[in-house]
Amino acid sequence: MKFVDEFRDPEVIGRTADEIRRLAHPGRHYRLMEVCGGHTHAIYRFGLKDVLPSNIELIHGPGCPVCVLPMGRIDDGLALAQRPDVIFTAFGDMMRVPGAHGSPLEHKARGLDVRIVYSPSDAIKLARTNPGRHVVFFAIGFETTAPSTALTLLRARAEGLKNFSVFCNHVTIIPAIRAILDSPDMRLDGFIGPGHVSTVIGCRPYEWIARDERKPIVVSGFEPLDLLQSIVMLLRQLEAGRAEVENQYTRVVPWEGNRAALRAMAEVFSLRPYFEWRGLGFISQSALRIRDEFAQWDAERVFSVAGVRVTDPKAAQCGEVLKGVLKPVQCKLFGRECTPEHPVGALMVSSEGSCAAYYNYEHRKANAPMPSLAAPV
Amino acid sequence: MCLAIPGKIVELVADPPLGVVEVTGVRRRVDLGLLQDDPPQVGDWVLIHVGFAMSRISEREAEDQMRTLRILGEDQAAMDEVRGYQS
Numbered sequence: 006m007k008f009v010d011e012f013r014d015p016e017v018i019g020r021t022a023d024e025i026r027r028l029a030h031p032g033r034h035y036r037l038m039e040v041c042g043g044h045t046h047a048i049y050r051f052g053l054k055d056v057l058p059s060n061i062e063l064i065h066g067p068g069c070p071v072c073v074l075p076m077g078r079i080d081d082g083l084a085l086a087q088r089p090d091v092i093f094t095a096f097g098d099m100m101r102v103p104g105a106h107g108s109p110l111e112h113k114a115r116g117l118d119v120r121i122v123y124s125p126s127d128a129i130k131l132a133r134t135n136p137g138r139h140v141v142f143f144a145i146g147f148e149t150t151a152p153s154t155a156l157t158l159l160r161a162r163a164e165g166l167k168n169f170s171v172f173c174n175h176v177t178i179i180p181a182i183r184a185i186l187d188s189p190d191m192r193l194d195g196f197i198g199p200g201h202v203s204t205v206i207g208c209r210p211y212e213w214i215a216r217d218e219r220k221p222i223v224v225s226g227f228e229p230l231d232l233l234q235s236i237v238m239l240l241r242q243l244e245a246g247r248a249e250v251e252n253q254y255t256r257v258v259p260w261e262g263n264r265a266a267l268r269a270m271a272e273v274f275s276l277r278p279y280f281e282w283r284g285l286g287f288i289s290q291s292a293l294r295i296r297d298e299f300a301q302w303d304a305e306r307v308f309s310v311a312g313v314r315v316t317d318p319k320a321a322q323c324g325e326v327l328k329g330v331l332k333p334v335q336c337k338l339f340g341r342e343c344t345p346e347h348p349v350g351a352l353m354v355s356s357e358g359s360c361a362a363y364y365n366y367e368h369r370k371a372n373a374p375m376p377s378l379a380a381p382v
Numbered sequence: 383m384c385l386a387i388p389g390k391i392v393e394l395v396a397d398p399p400l401g402v403v404e405v406t407g408v409r410r411r412v413d414l415g416l417l418q419d420d421p422p423q424v425g426d427w428v429l430i431h432v433g434f435a436m437s438r439i440s441e442r443e444a445e446d447q448m449r450t451l452r453i454l455g456e457d458q459a460a461m462d463e464v465r466g467y468q469s
Contacts, residue, residue: 043385050454096432097463123466124433126413130468146432149386153434156415160398201386204429204437227385227450256443257429263437266416356456 014230021233022056028240035061036192037239038329040182041199042069042357043227049366051229061236064329065359067181067285068199070146071098072327072351072358074174075281077313079104082143082172085308086117092135093119094128095143102351105315109143125157125171132161132169139168141304144175148205151175151293152266155273158295161302172304173295176280178202179210180291184282186218190330195239197232198224200254207262208250215248226254273299283317283351284324323350326359333363340368385451386429386436387460388444391422403430405460406448410467433467 029035039045045065048054054063067073083104086093093109100110100121113119118138122128128142144154154171161169178199185191198211203224211222221242225235235253242249252258273296280292295303304310317323321338325331333339333352343349345361352358356365389403389412399414399421413434414422420438422428427444428435439447451457 047450047454121466122468123463124413124468126433127466127468149436150432152416152436153413153432156413156434159415163398201429201431201436227454228446257437257439259437263416265419266436269416356459 018230018233021230021237024237025061025233025240026058028237028244029058029061031060033060035194035240035243036064037061037195037197037236038064038066038185038193039197039225039232040066040068040178041197041202042072042355042359043200044197044225044232045069045359046357046362047227047229047232049362051232052366053229053232056233057236063197064193065326066196066329067185067282067327068147068178068202069352069355069357069359070150070176071102071355072323073176073181073282073284074102074145074351075283076104076315076317077281078174079109080106080313080315081310082141082174083109083112083117084311084313085141085172085304086112086119088139088308090137090139091118092131092138092140093117093143094122094131094140095119096123096145097121098355099143099145101348101354103348103354105313125154126160129157129161129164129166129169132166133164136168139170139307142169142171144171144173146175147178147199147202148266148270149201151274152205152263152269155266155269158273158299158302159269162299166302170302170304170307171295172310173274173293175274175293176282177276177291177293178206180288181282181285182214184285184288184291185328186214186220188328191328193220194243195220196222197235197239198222198250200224200226200258203252203254203258203262205263205266208252208258208260209262211250215250219248221248221251223251223253224258226257272296281314284327318349321350323352323360326352333360334368336360340364385454385456385460386431386447387451387464388439388447389428389430389435389464390444391424391426391428391435394424401428401435403428403435405430405464408461408464410464412467430464
């Protein structure tokens with residue numbers, strides 16, 4: 006296995022890989038979904054596919070917050086940036102994501118006041134130091150990030166900050182998993198559960214997956230050994246006919262999650278009746294809305310937001326890739342019109358997007374010049 | 383975005399609960415409000431995400447996490463994030 010000496014316990018990695026080969030029945034094809042984009046990135050980076058037997062297929066899930074945001078929300082956010090009084094702030098991950106009229110970075114190049122922040126705290130700091138302007142924070146992310154936005158809004162209220170608001174695009178992971186399980190063209194045997202989302206929500210919210218859907222799920226860490234151990238745990242459950250929630254990442258993920266974070270989220274957010282996801286369509290109760298008590302810090306209520314709906318570029322198949330129905334390389338644009346340097350779809354932008362991960366680690370490797378073949382015989 | 387950065391708390395600020403953390407030699411303030419049920423002390427290690435400490439970890443886990451970031455090629459981006467924190 007590549008890079009193996011950089012890893013923790015290389016011998017254990019070898020033994021774990023042997024265990025996977027022993028547990029995987031040759032006559033059976035296993036389809037396991039890693040929900041989290043960080044896991045997708047790790048799987049490609051570590052070349053795990055080369056270690057696993059060919060009948061274990063890893064399907065990339067919807068857990069990349071940048072990737073699942075429909076283009077219309079980016080345009081709605083950027084419409085706010087057009088206002089001369091607004092300083093538009095977003096995480097760096099968002100800056101190159103294409104909207105219908107260009108990415109936030111391209112809007113910045115056209116002279117709009119678009120700034121990268123690394124923390125929502127920095128957005129309220131900008132509001133404090135620019136009292137004559139209004140700072141909009143474009144919030145994205147699953148439950149890993151939503152508590153930080155919630156605490157930021159609590160701090161803004163405590164200070165009585167008047168020139169700050171959040172354009173909230175926070176989504177929740179459980180309804181997305183449900184939508185995937187309900188999708189008729191998807192057959193899965195089990196899930197590798199997200200690591201850092203679970204530090205917040207804990208393991209209980211996954212119990213229905215085991216109980217009602219009879220699918221095992223193992224919350225996993227991000228190192229190669231973590232991922233391989235999680236696959237062993239899934240295979241053992243499948244072998245024994247069990248379907249349970251297990252926690253491989255106990256060193257970071259408490260079973261009950263982070264209660265303070267959950268309280269902050271509950272105080273500031275309620276569930277939207279429905280929200281549109283790229284590729285998955287409208288999913289009920291799948292996203293967070295800022296509660297009425299915080300309306301004066303909700304950009305959607307401070308300003309009028311059009312609620313733009315934009316269809317993705319026709320040839321791009323981001324939706325199918327996002328659902329795990331197509332592999333990145335099966336999209337017509339992959340590696341041609343759509344590359345990390347010139348992304349057409351969001352999955353090619355974020356390092357957690359499956360297209361960018363596949364391109365950076367598989368496509369570049371496969372397309373590297375091979376001198377022995379290039380030379381005339 | 384869902385990867386977290388390990389840091390060691392070197393100073394506490396009371397209200398709101400903030401802490402100065404050190405991540406491979408770089409010191410920045412982070413918000414400790416999400417750990418208020420079990421407040422960390424100076425010398426403790428935490429995982430940081432978008433400027434907020436989200437869980438307490440051991441020193442060993444902090445080393446593991448830093449190595450994970452390094453082998454994922456995300457260590458530079460992580461340090462850019464830490465250096466980028468303004469508060």
